[in-house]
Amino acid sequence: MAIPVIDFSKLDGDERAATLAEITAGFQEYGFFQLVNTGIPDELLERVKKVCGDIYELREDGFEESNPTVKALARLVDQEREELVVRKIEDMDWEDSFTLQDDLPWPSNPPAFKETMMEYRRELKKLAEKLLGVMEELLGLEEGRIRKVFTNDGDLEAFYGTKVSHYPPCPRPELVDGLRAHTDAGGLILLFQDDRVGGLQVLPHGGDGRRWVDVQPVENAIVVNTGDQIEVITNGRYKSAWHRILATRDGNRRSIASFYNPVRMATIAPAIPDTSGNGAAAAYPSFKFGDYMEVYVKQKFQAKEPRFAALATK
């Protein structure tokens, strides 16, 4: 089972219907797919790789010297030398990351970082909005319906954040994950991952629920996945998928994840009828996204169903 790679440029041509069918399968059967020919200039993507590589060079010493996970792993390896029993680290991740939002301060070094990433974020936001439109069409919702939910009926701009991460080489990848398995909390996630260093794995909906599938690096592709809020809005039709990042011994994996989410005060509720045939058992609650996030931050690496249940009883 391989994660689909879809040529997004075909959406605007004779192969629109076939492309829509591929996107439907991506959302429903896998929860993840990759888009190529998105319209984002390769030249911009090359600059993004360069400035993100440069910024990590400035952060690298800090990661090695003071990252808590690096320290925890070093302690574990010491214990192993003393022949004590050691167990995999289950409460930390082997990653270096920071977040970009238009209204928060940005790193000023390297000088080209801010300008390049602002340009990149504008492109990704356009792509996210186009994809939400595609999703509305596929679900038979009126145009702009999901955006209306995300913006609290047009009161505010949808939340849009970008997480810049590196997963540096890890001496003992069997003792810690790059990022532990989770589903994403929000709406639509667009990920620009490393061209060469893999590590992202998904549990596809159409699989046996146990076998992790690699999201293979594809040059200049954008990986798409959906979060828990899209699962509720689509009444379970587009479920958020479990994914994780394996730590690797060699290579420093870069990933830039853009999150297009509802605002915290947005009311999230199913927008289409339940077609699962499971009746009441499949019903999702209605809640404020901010309330969901309060539960999510404490339970990110646990199953999502208790989170939905917690919101149902509020």
Ligand SMILES: O=C(O)CCC(=O)C(=O)O
């Ligand atoms: O780094 C990645 O490729 C994915 C990151 C991710 O899943 C997350 O930050 O929630």
